Amino acid sequence: MNKMVDQEQKIEKVERIRHSASHVMAEVVQSLFPDAKFGIGPVIDNGFYYDFDLPRSLTPDDIPIIESKMAEIIAQNLPFTSEEVSREEAKGTFAAQPYKLELIDEIPEEQMGIYRQGSFIDLCRGPHVSSTGEIKAFKLLSIAGAYWRGDEKRPMLQRIYGAAFETQGELEHYMEVIAEAAKRDHRKLGQELDLFSFHEEAGPGLVHWHPKGATVRRVIEDFWVAEHIKRGYEIVNSPHIAKIDLWKTSGHWELYRENLYSPMDVDGQEYIIKPMNCPAHILMYKTRLRSYRELPIRWAELGTVYRYERSGVLHGLTRVRGFTQDDAHIFCRPDQLEDEVVDVLEFAIYMMRTFGFEEYKIMLSTRPEKYAGTIEIWEKATETLERALKRVDLAYEVDPGEGVFYGPKIDISLRDALGRTWQGPTTQVDFNLPQRFDVTYVDVDSVAQPVVMVHRTVLGSMERFFGCLIEHYAGSFPAWLAPVQAMIIPIADRHMDYAQEVAAELRADGLRAQVDMRAERMNQKIRQAQLQKIPYMLIVGDNEASSAEVSVRLRSGEDLGRQTINAFREMAGSAISQKTT
RNA sequence: GCCCGAGUGGCGCAAUGGUAGCGCAACCGACCUGUAAUCGGUAGGCUAGCGGUUCGAAUCCGCUCUCGGGCUCCA
Structure with a gap:
């Protein structure tokens, strides 16, 4: 209990420090640029930022200059003082600050807070530390453009990001986490481990999966298919292009236009590349009448879709223009919805656990301003989702108004090994498409009823998901996923034949085994296998060749010593089937 | 899309107006080695693309492409 109170006070303290650091930074910027216009300077995770409108662009060279001037102010230990002023007084104080004036106009109360330190005055509700000397550990990280109030129609300001903590040790720890994150960056590991590439010649945001990346993907996909079949899904496939009219019926042409690629002409008809798989599944559903007895129908597809994304938003594997959704559509009756959602949530969590994610954050997004269907139907579905969440006993938060126009949704984000969050599985109820396509089932009374449709992914x-996995495991995939599971390392050329025999035997067992045939020393081969993060290194020399054994080294550096090929097959086989290490 | 920054052999980097270098990888040869880098040699770049300034451009300027940090948006 006491610990919790301490924790809360600590959070408050560190937030004061961060907020104060942003004011000190603003003071420096003001001294450097007397004409600077100030935006906002809030506290964020691990630090702070401040937005400025400046006469010239900041460059990375400005960072150390601003940093050292901040240190001077901190050394002077200037007090932070606050006062309450009226709206009119505030307007007078900030007469030359258009962004502040805009903020003042939006404050509902007539009295507002002003904080000063040194020569800097800011509109601010506080709180701050009592004097600048309390800012013990900070570092400026980067500069970036940011629209005023996040609105791309408004001016672009210059933002400086900084980190700040209570102690130097915490700051250093944070900088280490950043460095560790850089080491795990899936874009870097993707190149080093020969997993995938992008090409200027092919176009941005288009992933080329190399053999090793494709192997990991195939293992995931095989597992995915098997798990779906276990849970009563059927696997389907649908084409990559469809006539534009299909997308007009679905509403995508009207409502999702900015993400669609231009139509192409095929025999005088316009076609577009699919941005989603749902219309295809609906067409298949509608090939005959469906009885209430055959619902729910669960159709899953690893469906590759293409969506136009603005050039500036592309990012490695996590934001691309062509991607494969692990999609499924569940067609069910209203009374089945809750059970179906429960199953989907349990399925999604099972998948996440299998891949080593133990922590998640679950968001329930409710009706946005623009929506299809009626308020009653939305409320009913939202309640159903909440009941399902309670049944699976998962903590969740409500994100009001963040649902898609066609229905409420549950998003699961994952916390990786470094504590960062990734968007993962999603479950969305859809009222729109069943209506637009007239998707129905024949009920007990032989009357056609609208079907309830659920879109969902269990990986994303x-x-x-692959990008996330790479970073989560830092490229050291567990044996069941590793593209090369065992590297056989002959000590001298005369051991090549035996190495090949071992490899053949392991491959016959389904193991992904290779021999390092290069004319290199054993140490070099171990180093390479180590850098490639291969789970098992099997060293073979005279001793092993004469006794049908292998010497097993793990990528942890641990030397397991000699064991028979059969013993190794058993050990590796069990680690792989249990999906451990 | 917008703001800022960057783009040099497969990869990592050097050369800031004066004939483009280094390491790793690759190739060839030698070595035959017991748990994270053996030695020697060879080859490879019209410096992302196009245009301009200059006697002379990797270097300065403009446009385009791609990448990175953000904003906005999303699987």
Whole structure:
């Protein structure tokens, strides 16, 4: 209990420090640029930022200059003082600050807070530390453009990001986490481990899966298919292009236009590349009448879709223009919805646990301003989702108004090994498409009823999930996923034949085994296998060749010593089938 | 899309107006080695693309492409 109170006070303290650091930074910027216009300077995770409108662009060279001037102010230990002023007084004080004036106009109360330190005055509700000397550990990280109030129609300001903590040790720890994150960056590991590439010649945001990346993907996909079949799904496939009219019926042409690629002409008809798989599944559903007895129908597809994304938003595997959704559509009756959602949530969590994610954050997004269907139907579905969440006993938060126009949704984000969050599985109820396509089932009384449709993924997309997995495991995939599971390392050329025999035997067992045939020393081969993060290194020399054994080294550096090929097959086989290490 | 920054052999980097270098990888040869880099040699770049300034451009300027940090948006 006391610990919790301490924790809360600590959070408050560190937030004061961060907020104060942003004011000190603003003071420096003001001294450097007397004409600077100030935006906002809030506290964020691990630090702070401040937005400025400046006469010239900041460059990375400005960072150390601003940093050292901040240190001077901190050394002077200037007090932070606050006062309450009226709206009119505030307007007078900030007469030359258009962004502040805009903020003042939006404050509902007539009295507002002003904080000063040194020569800097800011509109601010506080709180701050009592004097600048309390800012013990900070570092400026980067500069970036940011629209005023996040609105791209408004001016672009210059933002400086900084980190700040209570102690130097915490700051250093944070900088280490950043460095560790850089080491795990899936874009870097993707190149080093020969997993995938992008090409200027092919176009941005288009992933090329190399053999090793494709192997990991195939293992995931095989597992995915098997798990779906276990849970009563059927696997389907649908084409990559369709006539534009299909997308007009679905509403995508009207409502999702900015993400669609231009139509192409095929025999005088316009076609577009699919941005989603749902219309295809609906067409298949509608090939005959469906009885209430055959619902729910669960159709899953690893469906590759293409969506136009603005050039500036592309990012490695996590934001691309062509990707494969691990999609499924559940067609069910209203009374089945809750059970179906429960099953989907349990399925999604099972998948996440299998891949080593133990922590998640679950968001329930409710009706946005623009929506299809009626308020009653939305409320009913939202309640159903909440009941399902309670049944699976998962903590969740409500994100009001963040649902898609066609229905409420549950998003699961994952916390990786470094504590960062990734968007993962999603479950969305859809009222729109069944209506637009007239998707029905024949009920007990032989009357056609609208079907309830659920879109869901349990991984998200193959690309994004793979990127997340790479960083989560830092490229050291557990044996069941590793593209090369065992590297056989002959000590001298005369051991090549035996190495090949071992490899053949392991491959016959389904193991992904290779021999390092290069004319290199054993140490070099071990180093390479180590850098490639291969789970098992099997060293073979005279001793092993004469006794049908292998010497097993793990990538942890641990030397397990000699064992028979059969003993190794058993050990590796069990680690792989249990999906451990 | 917008703001800022960057783009040099497969990869990592050097050369800031004066004939483009280094390491790793690759290739060839030698070595035959017991748990994270053996030695020697060879080859490879019209410096992302196009245009301009200059006697002379990797270097300065403009446009385009791609990448990175953000904003906005999303699987």
